[in-house]
Amino acid sequence: MKFTRKANANWKGTGMEGTGKISTQSTTLDNAQLSFKTRFADGVGTNPEELVAAAHSGCFTMQLSFLLNEGGFTADDLNTEATVTFENGSITLIHLDLKGKVPNISAEEFEKTANKAKEICPISKLLNTTITLSVELVS
Template sequence: MINRKANAVWKGTGKEGTGVMSTQSTVLENTQYSFNTRFADGVGTNPEELIAAAHAGCFAMQLSFLLNEAGFTADELNVSATITLDPSQGAITKSALVLKGKVPGISAEKFDEIAHAAKEKCPVSKVLNAEKTLEVEFIS
């Protein structure tokens, strides 16, 4: 088993309060977050942004593994993820992945097939109880 740890400290009310987040790796170390960074514009991060980064990174790595298993190595996999938070539901309702990939020797059809398999096998995809979409652009 692999365990990863993060910590959050929040002070004050939900709207006027502030918090900091830190990760085990210290990539985030007392990184600020607040109501404004989550629901408006502000300096700092927010949970949805971190989930988007996790989904994009996990998917790219999973896709790389599946490409390698099929005998291909990517020159570049550029993945963005957009997380949709519906405040009326109090829920994350969607994670939209957009992939641009350059993989020598693979057909666009095979790349699309492997990319969609990676979306299903990605551990972060599996944990998200939300709609997951994937838009694929193959760069030849």
Template sequence: MNFTRNAKAQWKGSGKEGHGTLTTDSTVLENTQYSFNTRFEDGKGTNPEELIGAAHAGCFAMQLSFLLGEADYTPNTLDVSAKVSFKDGEIVKVTLDLKGDVPEIEASEFKKIATKAKDVCPISKLLDTEIVLNASLA
């Protein structure tokens, strides 16, 4: 399967006082605000790091679902949170916290498949940083 997805950013003004918008072709983000405040302080809007976290959590959950299916398991739910850690101008770690409700799977098998999903998830492969996985069953 081959495809291309598109997003665009517009920034106006200086780094600290300026502001920008993000838009995706799907329009899920449509002129969504971001700024110094939303990135480094508490402001209304989004920021690149939380978008990376959302992309990583979503990609990993879907990848895990596919791998569980290949092993004849169907998850009821896979709840994933991604904590993106930023330090001194770079993303230094992403922590994926996974809680799965998967009938009839042993914890060791679940962790094995979840680890594989972390390793082969396209967003994991894109990121050049430490990725930590904490996995548990409900």
């Protein structure tokens, strides 16, 4: 399977005082605000690191669901929080915090499957940084 997806960013002004907008092909983001403040402080809008966290948590969680299905399991609930660490001009770490409710799976099998998903999800393979994972199977 091969497909493409697009997003667009537009910026006006200087790096600190300027403003930008970001949009996605699906229009889920449609001229979402992008600025120095939304990236390096608190503000209304988004930023590249937040978008990477969203992409990584979504990709990993979907990949895990596929792997669980291959193993004969269906998740009742999978929740992944991705935390992106930006330091000295680089993304130095992404931590995935997974909590899942999966009937009839052992904690060991769940963790093994989650680690495989972390390794093979397309966004994990794209990123050139350390990726860590914590796993909790809830009942």
